[in-house]
Every structure is written in C-alpha cells, then in structure tokens.
Amino acid sequence: MTDLERHDYDVIVIGAGGAGLRAAIEAREQGLRTAIICKSLFGKAHTVMAEGGIAASMGNANEKDNWQTHFRDTMRGGKFLNNPRMAELHAKEAPMRVWELETYGALFDRTPDGRISQRNFGGHEYPRLAHVGDRTGLELIRTLQQKIVSLQQEDHRETGDYESRLRVFAELTVTDILKADGAVAGAFGYWRESGRFVLFSAPAVILATGGIGKSFKVTSNSWEYTGDGHALALRAGASLVNMEFIQFHPTGMVWPPSVKGILVTESVRGDGGVLRNSEGKRFMFDYVPDVFRGQYADTEEEADRWYKDPENNKRPPELLPRDEVARAINNEVKEGRSSPHGGVFLDVSTRLPAEEIRRRLPSMHHQFKELADVDITAEPMEVGPTCHYVMGGVEVDADTAATSVPGLYAAGEVAGGMHGSNRLGGNSLSDLLVFGRRAGVGASEYIAALGDSRPAIQDADVDRAAEVALAPFRDASENPYSLHQELQQKMNDLVGIIRREGEVREALDMLDDLDERAKSVGVEGHRQFNPGWHLALDLRNMLAVCRCVALAALERTESRGGHTREDFPGMDPEWRGVNLICTLDGSDAVQLRRQPVPEIRQDLLELFERTELSKYLTAPELARLDAGGSSTQQGSADGSDRS
Amino acid sequence: MSYDARFKVWRGDAAGGVLQDYTVEVNEGEVVLDIIHRLQATQAPDLAVRWNCKAGKCGSCSAEINGKPRLLCMTRMSTFTEEQVITVTPLRTFPVMRDLVTDVSFNYQKAREVQAFSPPADLQPGDYRMQQVDVERSQEFRKCIECFLCQDVCHVVRDHEDNKTSFAGPRFLMRVAELDMHPLDTADRRQAAKEEHGLGYCNITKCCTEVCPEHIKITDNALIPLKERVVDRHYDPVVWLGNKIRRRSS
Numbered sequence: 102m103t104d105l106e107r108h109d110y111d112v113i114v115i116g117a118g119g120a121g122l123r124a125a126i127e128a129r130e131q132g133l134r135t136a137i138i139c140k141s142l143f144g145k146a147h148t149v150m151a152e153g154g155i156a157a158s159m160g161n162a163n164e165k166d167n168w169q170t171h172f173r174d175t176m177r178g179g180k181f182l183n184n185p186r187m188a189e190l191h192a193k194e195a196p197m198r199v200w201e202l203e204t205y206g207a208l209f210d211r212t213p214d215g216r217i218s219q220r221n222f223g224g225h226e227y228p229r230l231a232h233v234g235d236r237t238g239l240e241l242i243r244t245l246q247q248k249i250v251s252l253q254q255e256d257h258r259e260t261g262d263y264e265s266r267l268r269v270f271a272e273l274t275v276t277d278i279l280k281a282d283g284a285v286a287g288a289f290g291y292w293r294e295s296g297r298f299v300l301f302s303a304p305a306v307i308l309a310t311g312g313i314g315k316s317f318k319v320t321s322n323s324w325e326y327t328g329d330g331h332a333l334a335l336r337a338g339a340s341l342v343n344m345e346f347i348q349f350h351p352t353g354m355v356w357p358p359s360v361k362g363i364l365v366t367e368s369v370r371g372d373g374g375v376l377r378n379s380e381g382k383r384f385m386f387d388y389v390p391d392v393f394r395g396q397y398a399d400t401e402e403e404a405d406r407w408y409k410d411p412e413n414n415k416r417p418p419e420l421l422p423r424d425e426v427a428r429a430i431n432n433e434v435k436e437g438r439s440s441p442h443g444g445v446f447l448d449v450s451t452r453l454p455a456e457e458i459r460r461r462l463p464s465m466h467h468q469f470k471e472l473a474d475v476d477i478t479a480e481p482m483e484v485g486p487t488c489h490y491v492m493g494g495v496e497v498d499a500d501t502a503a504t505s506v507p508g509l510y511a512a513g514e515v516a517g518g519m520h521g522s523n524r525l526g527g528n529s530l531s532d533l534l535v536f537g538r539r540a541g542v543g544a545s546e547y548i549a550a551l552g553d554s555r556p557a558i559q560d561a562d563v564d565r566a567a568e569v570a571l572a573p574f575r576d577a578s579e580n581p582y583s584l585h586q587e588l589q590q591k592m593n594d595l596v597g598i599i600r601r602e603g604e605v606r607e608a609l610d611m612l613d614d615l616d617e618r619a620k621s622v623g624v625e626g627h628r629q630f631n632p633g634w635h636l637a638l639d640l641r642n643m644l645a646v647c648r649c650v651a652l653a654a655l656e657r658t659e660s661r662g663g664h665t666r667e668d669f670p671g672m673d674p675e676w677r678g679v680n681l682i683c684t685l686d687g688s689d690a691v692q693l694r695r696q697p698v699p700e701i702r703q704d705l706l707e708l709f710e711r712t713e714l715s716k717y718l719t720a721p722e723l724a725r726l727d728a729g730g731s732s733t734q735q736g737s738a739d740g741s742d743r744s
Numbered sequence: 745m746s747y748d749a750r751f752k753v754w755r756g757d758a759a760g761g762v763l764q765d766y767t768v769e770v771n772e773g774e775v776v777l778d779i780i781h782r783l784q785a786t787q788a789p790d791l792a793v794r795w796n797c798k799a800g801k802c803g804s805c806s807a808e809i810n811g812k813p814r815l816l817c818m819t820r821m822s823t824f825t826e827e828q829v830i831t832v833t834p835l836r837t838f839p840v841m842r843d844l845v846t847d848v849s850f851n852y853q854k855a856r857e858v859q860a861f862s863p864p865a866d867l868q869p870g871d872y873r874m875q876q877v878d879v880e881r882s883q884e885f886r887k888c889i890e891c892f893l894c895q896d897v898c899h900v901v902r903d904h905e906d907n908k909t910s911f912a913g914p915r916f917l918m919r920v921a922e923l924d925m926h927p928l929d930t931a932d933r934r935q936a937a938k939e940e941h942g943l944g945y946c947n948i949t950k951c952c953t954e955v956c957p958e959h960i961k962i963t964d965n966a967l968i969p970l971k972e973r974v975v976d977r978h979y980d981p982v983v984w985l986g987n988k989i990r991r992r993s994s
C-alpha cells in the first residue's frame with residue numbers, strides 16, 4: 102500500500118485561477134467542504150497575467166450595449182461555431198459577475214459618474230471591457246483570493262479554524278482523477294515540495310486548470326500551461342471538443358529572444374496604437390475579410406476619427422478579431438516587410454502623449470523598458486504572433502459545466518465550446534466567472550442528489566497512480582528538458598498558426614516518436630522539489646493534448662478562427678455544424694469523431710441580419726430559418742460527405 | 745554576443761547548504777531566470793526555483809541576487825559586467841525549503857489576519873459608485889504582486905525572528921491602509937493596525953519601498969499616512985464615517 106497523506110472533501114477544485122476560485126467560492130457558499138488545489142503558490146495562477154480587461158455589457162460607456170449585442174459579437178468572433186447556449190449564458194450573466202467583484206473589494210477604473218469604466222477591444226461593438234489599467238487579471242485574482250480569505254475568516258469565527266470549510270493546497274500537482282463504478286471518487290497528486298503523495302476522496306471534482314500553451318515554443322503562457330486538465334479529463338473518460346482551435350495572439354514581444362512570446366496587450370490597439378510594416382504602411386486596411394467589410398474603416402482618416410466619434414465612423418482594422426490580425430502579421434513577415442527582429446511595428450508613441458501612455462498602459466511601459474530597453478512613449482514596439490489561448494477543451498453541459506463523467510466538471514480555459522473557433526479579448530475573464538460559478542452550483546446539485554452513497558476509492562487504483570508517478574525515476578537516458586524543447590519547436594513549426602496537411606502528418610509521426618521516447622525518460626535526484634521529475638510527468642499530458650490538436654487540425658479541411666489550413670483557405674458552411682471530439686480508447690490511444698454542433702435557437706438566430714447569417718450557414722439551415730425554425734438537428738451537421 | 749558567466753548558486757535544504765560554482769552561457773537580452781533555467785537544463789536538473797509568468801507579473805521568482813532582494817525574471821544580465829561573479833541565494837527572512845525556494849507561508853498567515861473588505865450591508869451589486877480620484881490611492885497598493893521582497897528586506901523581521909508573531913510586515917500593513925482608504929469600506933482599522941499588525945515597529949527606513957518591483961511608495965503613501973491616522977487624537981467616529989461613505993445620490 103502506497104504511503105500517503107489523505108483528505109476528505111465534498112468538492113475538489115483543481116486550479117486557483119479565476120475559474121477555480123470562483124467555483125470554490127460558490128461551492129463553499131452552497132455549504133460544501135471545498136479544497137482548492139494548485140501547482141503554484143496561491144494568487145500566482147495564470148489569470149494574474151491578464152491585462153486588458155473583462156467583457157460584460159454593463160452599458161456604462163455606451164448605454165446601447167446589452168447582452169444581445171455581446172452575444173452577437175461573441176458568435177461572430179467564434180465564427181458561429183460557439184456552443185450557443187454557453188455564449189448566451191455568458192453574455193447574460195457577465196455583468197452580475199463583474200458587479201459581484203466590487204462587493205468582494207475590487208477597484209476597477211471609474212467613469213466620470215462613478216461607475217465601472219469600460220474600454221474598447223477587438224471584436225466588441227461597444228466599449229465593454231471593465232479594467233484596471235492594464236493589470237485586470239491581477240485585480241481579478243487578488244479580489245477572489247481576498248474573498249476566499251474573507252470566507253475563511255467567517256469560518257474561523259464560527260469554528261475556530263480558518264480551514265474548516267475551505268482549504269487551499271498550494272504547490273500540489275494532481276496527476277490522476279480516481280473513479281469508482283464510472284463516477285468520480287477523488288484525485289491523486291503529489292506535493293511539489295516534498296514529493297509526497299496525497300489522496301483526496303471527494304464525489305465531485307471541478308477542473309479549472311487553464312490551457313496548453315507550453316506545448317508551443319513561442320507562447321504568452323507560463324509553465325503551468327501543460328494541458329493537465331485536458332489530459333486528466335481524457336484519462337477519466339471525458340471528451341475534448343475542437344482542439345484544433347488555438348489562438349495565436351497577434352502581438353507578442355519578438356525581441357530579445359529570451360522574452361519572445363510575452364504578451365503585448367490588445368489595449369495598445371484599443372487605445373489608439375497602430376500596426377505598420379517595414380515600409381511604414383498601416384497594412385491592416387489590406388486585410389479586412391469579406392464577412393467583416395462594412396464594419397471596419399476603409400481609410401486611415403475614418404479609422405482615426407472613430408476613437409473620438411464611434412457613432413459616425415467605422416472601426417480601425419487593427420481592431421479586427423485576433424485571428425485576422427495574427428494572419429495579417431504573419432503574411433507581412435512572410436512577404437519580407439518585417440521589422441528588424443522578424444515582427445512588425447506597433448506604435449503608440451506617435452498617437453498619444455507620453456504622459457497618457459504611461460497612465461493608460463503602465464505595465465506595457467514597464468515591461469518594454471525593463472525587458473527590451475525600449476521606451477514605448479518614444480519609439481514603436483516590435484511584435485509578432487504568439488500562442489495564447491486554446492478555444493478547444495473539455496466538452497461540458499452549458500448550464501452545469503458537467504462533463505460526460507458523473508461528478509466531473511470543467512470551467513475556464515480548460516473547458517471548450519464557449520468561444521467557438523476564436524475567442525474575443527476580454528471574454529475569457531468573464532467566462533471564468535460565469536462558468537466557474539455554474540460549476541460550483543452544478544457540483545453541489547450533484548452532491549445533494551448523491552446523498553450518502555459516495556463512491557469509494559479502490560486501493561489498487563491508488564497504487565497504480567503512484568506507480569505511474571514514480572516511473573520517471575528509472576535508469577534511462579532521455580532527458581525531459583530536451584524532449585520538451587523538441588515538442589515545442591515541432592508544434593510551433595508544424596501545427597502552428599498556418600497548417601498544411603503534409604506538415605500536420607509529420608507532426609503526428611513526430612508525436613509517435615516522442616511517445617516512444619517518453620517511455621525512457623529518466624530523472625535524477627530525489628522527490629523533493631525536483632523540476633526534472635515534474636516536467637517528466639507534465640510531458641505525458643502535453644503529448645496527449647498535442648495529439649488531439651494535430652488529429653483535429655488534420656481532420657478539419659477548412660479555415661476558421663484559430664485554425665488556418667493553407668490548403669483549404671476558405672470557411673465552409675458545412676463544417677460550421679461540425680464539432681471534432683477526442684476521447685481515449687481502451688488502450689489510451691486518442692480517437693477522433695465528428696459530432697453536430699448544438700443547434701442555435703431560433704430566437705437567438707433572429708438577433709442577426711439574414712445577410713450576415715448567409716455568410717455562415719448552409720442553404721438548408723437558412724431555409725429552416727426562413728420557415729421559422731425547427732427543433733430537429735441539422736441534417737448536414739456531420740459533414741461526413743466532405744472529401 | 746554570448747559569453748560564459750560565473751555564478752554562485754546556493755544549494756541545500758533546511759538542514760544546510762553551500763554556494764555552488766557554475767560557469768554558464770549567457771546570450772543577449774537574457775535575465776537571471778534564463779540562466780537558472782539553462783543550469784537546470786544542462787548542469788543541475790534538480791535545481792529548485794520558483795517561477796511562473798517570467799514577465800514580472802506574478803511575484804513568484806523572488807530571491808536575492810548579490811545580496812539584494814530581486815525578481816529573477818526582471819533582473820537583466822546586462823546590468824552586470826561579464827567578469828562579475830553573480831551570487832544567487834534564497835530569500836533570507838523565510839525558512840529554506842530547497843535551493844532557491846523558501847517557505848513563504850508566514851505571508852499567507854498574515855494575509856488572513858487582516859479583516860476583509862467590509863462594504864455597507866445594504867449596498868447592492870451594481871450600485872457601487874466611486875470616483876476615480878478616490879479609488880486611485882488604494883489602486884496603487886493593489887498593484888502589489890505579492891513577491892514578498894518587502895517582507896524579506898524589512899529589518900523588523902529580517903533581523904528579529906521573534907517579531908514575526910506581532911508584525912504583519914510592510915505588505916500587509918499596506919493592505920490595511922488600502923482598505924482604510926477604500927471609499928466604501930466601513931470598518932475602523934486603526935486600532936488593529938497598531939495592536940494586531942504591529943504598525944509601531946516600523947521606523948520608516950523605506951527599505952521596503954526601495955525593493956518593490958512595482959515601485960509602490962509603500963512607506964510614503966501607505967505606512968506614514970496610516971501612522972498619522974492612528975495617532976490622530978482628534979479622531980471622531982461620526983465625522984470619519986461621514987467622510988468615508990460616498991453613496992450614489994440617485
């Protein structure tokens with residue numbers, strides 16, 4: 102029997118970012134004994150890095166804004182592949198989730214009449230992002246962290262113990278979800294500090310583990326983003342949806358090499374920054390795609406007037422959705438019009454007074470000064486695309502965040518569906534709160550229905566989990582660091598921003614090879630805070646997730662949002678109705694299948710002009726719309742007749 | 745552009761340790777954390793270090809470089825000469841776990857002792873109204889990334905282990921000030937600042953302000969004003985409440 106530390110809870114939340122903390126607050130408020138587990142210290146999760154803001158149609162900057170416009174923008178951004186129910190709930194509930202943060206102590210920037218200020222962002226029709234300078238994620242995480250502390254203080258007053266109902270297990274990595282009779286029974290992990298194993302018994306687990314960016318070489322994501330939650334869900338028997346959709350943020354730092362990929366917030370463009378190539382040209386005017394023509398300015402003059410008078414002018418094309426801007430930059434670089442270090446220029450220095458730049462973009466100013474020796478109030482920045490966000494993720498029920506495995510829930514970046522093929526800026530932070538809360542509610546309803554019959558963990562499963570976790574301490578020659586570097590480079594090159602069939606096939610071969618070599622990864626030393634060992638365990642997750650990405654990227658023979666196939670450059674209405682689903686088979690091999698996208702309700706479709714819908718929907722879908730809708734599933738949705 | 749730098753890195757655990765010598769490649773534009781990572785990948789795979797964002801935003805990678813509390817990810821190699829030997833040691837004020845990783849749980853305990861934000865009971869979500877000028881003071885303190893460098897450098901605990909029970913440290917005294925200046929907080933925090941969080945121990949040396957990577961003026965803008973409010977003899981609770989609560993007029 103494995104030597105371990107044991108804990109008993111009602112709910113375990115894996116992840117202490119925005120989604121995990123909001124889920125935990127909800128679970129605790131619903132009366133559940135809740136554990137929060139995270140790989141880094143409390144308050145350091147990836148959410149802390151979010152800069153620009155949190156999207157919610159509070160209508161403080163423009164009273165015309167409402168949930169319907171937010172819904173429309175979200176669906177457009179996602180190219181209509183979003184889970185429509187998720188997009189609807191998100192648009193409706195985001196304002197209340199933001200206002201709630203104020204009751205926890207958040208201090209957003211204000212409008213002149215004292216309400217929460219809202220800023221412009223790519224793809225959002227109205228100024229919609231609540232923000233605190235360019236450190237909104239820090240405000241979000243600190244606020245939720247402090248709310249947790251306040252709940253712990255309440256518990257302390259009542260029970261004499263801060264941790265009687267809500268405890269944070271920081272620097273603990275979960276390596277397996279344990280089940281009994283098909284339902285969740287708990288989770289297994291290790292303390293990063295001591296290497297000691299920990300077993301949690303709990304009938305409900307909420308995954309809030311974030312993304313997968315560390316599988317790519319150039320990324321804005323931190324080391325935590327190794328796709329653990331995605332892999333845990335797969336191994337527990339849940340499914341992943343649309344893993345081919347990965348957002349490459351158009352503006353990451355490109356120089357110096359050691360900071361390549363670090364994010365340059367979109368607020369730089371929202372606040373007036375423009376993109377230029379080596380010829381000094383504002384090239385984005387050449388890249389407005391047909392579906393967006395009519396919403397974006399044709400001339401620099403009109404674009405510039407928009408900042409002052411958005412009612413009577415169209416938006417600058419720099420504020421197109423991220424996928425469009427990233428592809429445009431990629432193309433400028435490919436055609437030889439790049440800045441000295443292989444990016445393009447992003448300039449605010451000629452657009453705003455220095456004082457204003459320092460006030461509105463303090464952390465960008467700081468970041469460039471400290472890391473690149475560039476003063477953004479005096480000279481342009483050099484930027485290029487960086488792997489930023491995964492739209493794909495664990496398949497969940499929109500209302501409860503439940504996966505197909507009883508007791509397993511997922512919320513935040515690890516969950517899929519909400520953003521369709523492309524996420525709008527600011528829509529992640531709001532997603533975390535809306536669906537984090539819903540996961541907390543979902544889990545508590547599930548537990549209430551369970552009553553006293555909680556699944557019991559089997560000793561044999563625990564021993565197996567321990568065995569797998571200890572496997573890297575073998576006398577073998579593969580170095581986890583080199584394997585990881587190879588994976589990152591290859592994913593970047595072969596399944597990156599632009600994809601081709603041959604290259605994706607090459608990536609799949611490379612994954613076969615790495616899977617094989619991963620079996621002989623060996624690490625030195627002991628279990629105490631051993632980063633080589635940690636990486637070896639993370640590698641297993643990254644390899645599984647990368648295979649899902651590559652398989653789905655090969656299957657989807659069209660270009661849409663965060664998936665661009667050079668050999669299939671157009672968007673195909675037949676594919677609009679198709680989700681690609683990954684699961685594991687009995688021998689842990691990834692299986693891919695097609696599944697219809699949930700139908701968009703008639704009343705939601707009617708929020709759009711028919712001419713706009715005709716750019717996305719198939720002829721039969723449009724005919725049904727004209728006939729007043731129907732409750733049957735879209736017939737063409739499996740897309741299986743495509744070559 | 746590359747050169748070989750000489751490093752001394754503290755290796756060990758709670759039982760003790762030594763400064764170990766390394767010679768390691770440095771490339772243009774790199775920061776100290778890059779070099780630590782290169783050591784892990786090439787010479788010391790089990791070298792323990794905490795980090796996360798590598799962009800100065802999360803406050804995980806705190807350590808001491810040539811004796812000065814710094815973020816490893818925001819210390820550029822170009823600030824040293826090629827000949828200089830660079831010494832990297834764990835934060836001195838907190839117990840070592842392993843190598844560069846320390847046990848910072850002291851800070852989380854202190855965070856828990858500061859009474860949470862206490863809004864007016866009848867104020868509904870969506871009805872909060874505050875002016876930008878009124879939130880700005882607290883916003884400065886909310887830039888804090890909780891790197892705990894100020895906690896590490898403050899002599900009150902750095903040199904006197906026994907003060908740890910009665911002194912919250914600059915970061916959490918600043919948290920008290922932040923809430924005290926929050927336009928909608930209804931709690932009176934002055935007595936607690938003095939009696940529970942040990943504001944009196946601070947003799948305004950400003951060492952905390954000097955090391956803060958967010959350039960927060962901890963001493964001038966948080967600690968001194970808090971001290972002034974605590975000693976204010978003409979304290980009148982009714983006036984104080986009237987000044988603090990600013991409601992939507994409609």
Ligand SMILES: Cc1cc2nc3c(=O)[nH]c(=O)nc-3n(C[C@H](O)[C@H](O)[C@H](O)COP(=O)(O)OP(=O)(O)OC[C@H]3O[C@@H](n4cnc5c(N)ncnc54)[C@H](O)[C@@H]3O)c2cc1C
Pocket residue numbers: 115116117118119120121138139140141146147148149150151152153154155156237238273274275276309310311312321322325329330364489490512513514515526527528529530531533
């Ligand atoms: C630089 C940057 C800027 C951004 N700016 C914005 C913005 O302005 N607006 C916006 O809406 N979005 C923005 N995003 C996106 C947004 O920040 C993220 O999508 C979001 O924060 C993800 O939150 P989360 O709660 O899902 O996960 P995270 O905050 O990433 O938290 C994941 C948690 O899971 C834990 N975890 C992971 N694996 C395990 C495991 N195996 N065991 C235990 N714990 C585990 C981690 O330790 C961590 O606590 C930005 C992203 C980046 C990188």
Ligand code: SF4
Pocket residue numbers: 897898899900913914945946947948949950951952953963967
């Ligand atoms: S100013 Fe006060 S809190 Fe800051 S370092 Fe000096 S004594 Fe400590």
Ligand code: SF4
Pocket residue numbers: 803887888889890891892893894895915918952955956957958959960962
């Ligand atoms: S106040 Fe500054 S030095 Fe202190 S913890 Fe916060 S960011 Fe770090």
Ligand code: FES
Pocket residue numbers: 794795796797798799800801802803804805806815816817818
């Ligand atoms: S790693 Fe986040 S501050 Fe250095």
